[in-house]
């Protein structure tokens with residue numbers, strides 16, 4: 318699916334010029350406000366000069382509540398010759414007073430699949446009726462909703478179709494700065510999120526640590542990002558004991574991916590994004606049950622999503638220095654694999670005992686967070702499909718995050734709201750640190766107590782962040798995958814891309830405020 322912007326006054330010229338296939342379908346939005354009793358009191362279907370027969374039919378359907386304008390409701394009238402278009406599609410936005418950028422994203426999230434099933438290749442979308450949301454945000458949300466909703470992972474099917482030539486043209490009043498800005502941001506964010514989703518969807522044999530690094534390197538070309546990926550020898554030299562411990566049982570070499578974007582002066586402290594790049598998690602010697610183990614190919618989504626966010630930050634040319642760090646390996650059982658009880662030393666010198674080899678994400682993040690701290694950053698965030706406990710606690714709507722900083726927490730809440738992604742602060746306190754005290758080493762990689770598994774995992778990570786650096790850990794185990802039963806623009810099964818938008822918003826906030834550390 319492609320999108321383009323078209324100014325209203327250019328429309329007639331374009332239609333007359335008849336360059337290329339013309340849109341067959343006109344899409345308009347319908348918003349409905351309700352009175353106190355919840356009855357529809359007024360509808361706002363912004364229609365062009367309709368032929369009488371079209372508007373009579375339409376009003377009848379609206380009066381009979383066949384089409385009620387609810388958010389994500391689609392209503393197609395075929396062969397009506399509406400303003401010269403063969404078909405007319407109405408999309409409900411819901412109550413105008415409750416309209417938000419996220420509601421717009423949701424309303425168009427199913428559009429490209431709908432057009433596909435209706436065999437409609439080209440459509441013109443009239444955005445005029447969206448008035449209650451800031452224009453730039455509305456255009457951004459529309460573009461994101463359409464392009465995110467169009468994403469499909471079918472490259473491994475033998476009968477995959479040729480490149481998708483479908484296109485939706487967004488008809489706008491003018492090409493003002495705010496419209497162009499919203500459109501550009503929407504394009505970049507959707508493109509980078511879809512890139513990250515593809516990495517998440519690729520199975521373990523198609524996405525080894527070295528392939529992940531190559532894909533990230535390819536995507537960095539032309540963005541101004543400085544790319545580096547350390548190999549096994551370098552990782553050993555850098556004393557990354559956590560990453561080496563997890564990689565111990567694998568034939569695949571690990572990688573430590575470093576992507577650096579400079580959008581501000583050399584003295585500006587960087588904003589560092591760390592992501593878990595576990596390309597397949599069998600559990601290792603503490604092996605996982607077979608059922609659904611296939612889904613552990615998405616254990617690298619934290620890595621994919623920070624790579625996607627950094628690409629977006631660079632493509633949007635945000636005035637900030639930002640660095641993405643992704644420790645990448647798979648977690649395999651073999652005669653060389655780490656055994657329960659083994660002790661290793663992480664990069665910052667702390668020793669840990671591996672009481673369960675399936676709690677591996679925290680071990681590879683340990684080195685990445687230590688390295689991040691050495692970069693003297695203004696803030697660190699990390700994203701990881703870290704614990705089943707997180708998925709159990711919050712399901713697939715809210716992404717749980719942990720931070721000791723109330724100020725940083727407020728910034729995260731605001732960024733989540735701006736992005737239209739739901740975040741929820743989870744507890745992290747000294748009791749959780751007590752729960753992971755080591756027996757023969759400094760720390761243990763699992764808790765000595767039942768419960769609070771997501772918090773004790775966060776406490777483990779905290780050992781590797783230098784005190785004083787604002788840090789937040791996002792456990793995306795519940796939201797990284799299969800959140801499409803909630804969100805129309807997210808695949809039903811497969812990588813969701815959730816949190817890429819929030820991370821980009823956080824980077825934007827950091828570029829404006831300069832520092833997250835003020836309390």
Ligand code: BES
Pocket residue numbers: 598600616673675676677678702703704705706708763764770794795
């Ligand atoms: N990758 C898993 C966490 C996970 C589980 C992500 C389900 C997505 C869905 C992680 O490496 C893991 O196995 N964690 C263990 C930790 C436990 C052994 C303390 C878990 O959550 O069961």
Ligand code: ZN
Pocket residue numbers: 598600674675676677678
């Ligand atoms: Zn695991």
Ligand code: ZN
Pocket residue numbers: 595598616675677678702703
């Ligand atoms: Zn894992």
